[in-house]
Amino acid sequence: MANTNKGIALITLAIIIAFVAISSLGIASFVFNRLQVSAVNLSQIRTIYLAQAGIYRAIYDYRNEGAWQEMEVNISGIQYFRIGENGSFALVDTREDDLIGNNTMLRNWKVGNVHKANPITITHITVSWSPNISSERIEKIRINNKTKWTGSETSGTQIDITDTTINVGDEIDNNRFEFNSDMSGKTITAIFRFSDNSARSAVLYPANRKEFSIKSTGKIQDGQTWKRTLEATYDVVNSKITSWKETFNHL
């Protein structure tokens, strides 16, 4: 019995120490992770409000000068926002849209350029319509009274048009989409893609708006970089933000 009791206190101590050490490290690790999550959450909150700042900045410039431009602004310390890409400067006017030619042609939609200094160039257009019948096709795109594409494509197909540049302060009109069937009762949407690969999506019919869409990315640089991006559509006639959403395609 005496032999078996030898060293029992030391072994017990070793077990207790091991148990306490493992428990402490486990709890420490949990608490550390929890604090890290708090820090990440704070960065996420701050970046969304930085993105909001960018949207208001663009609207201010537009209201003040009738145009705005891309910029990165350091609000304070490690906090920034970045605004602007070509698609953001496309002012889409759908107030005079109508269907003609037995409702097979959508005409009178316009696209302007509200960039302060640079032209923007449309390279592709994707036209979609809903409801979509499988036999329906888009067959011609005319911009500024010139044919930019002819063919036969289904709803949602990206069409490579002859590049169309819109100069500073200009607006392209006399535009037309021609279809092979009656498009009345349908919602027609276009995605304009620009030379910097940015895009501007707009419902062209039925619609009655004159809007541009601002993309703004809030950024925090604190060793790591945190980003969140908002996209807001601004109705220039009614001075209203008509849509406001988060997107994961950052500037």
Add this chain to the structure above:
Amino acid sequence: MRIEKGVTLIELVITIVVVSIIAIPIGRVIGQQVIAIVDSRDYVIAQNLLRFEMEKARNLSYSNIITQNLTNYEGYPYDVNRTVSYELGSAGSAESVKRVEVKVYLAGADQSSTGPLASAVTYIAKNVSF
């Protein structure tokens, strides 16, 4: 038998020494954990109050977005400071942009020496509605 009894005493002495050596750092770790758990709770509450105040500021009419120090914000033991200044334009301008910065502190904290638990900054422009 005598030798065996002596071994037990030596073990006890070693135990006391070892426990003393290890208990101090473990005690510190546990102490830090307790502090961190309390801090973590404060951070989470502060972040929620920050978000609440930022949204509130955005929904105020433009003229009512002004600097305010709000103690025991919404009944919670936290103080919220909203600092507003003109970033672009001025009070008399047809168009302007206000810079809104919100900081959340523990209630009664010495704000000159203690950093905020949470803070955020944004702009809000005049004449823009939703």
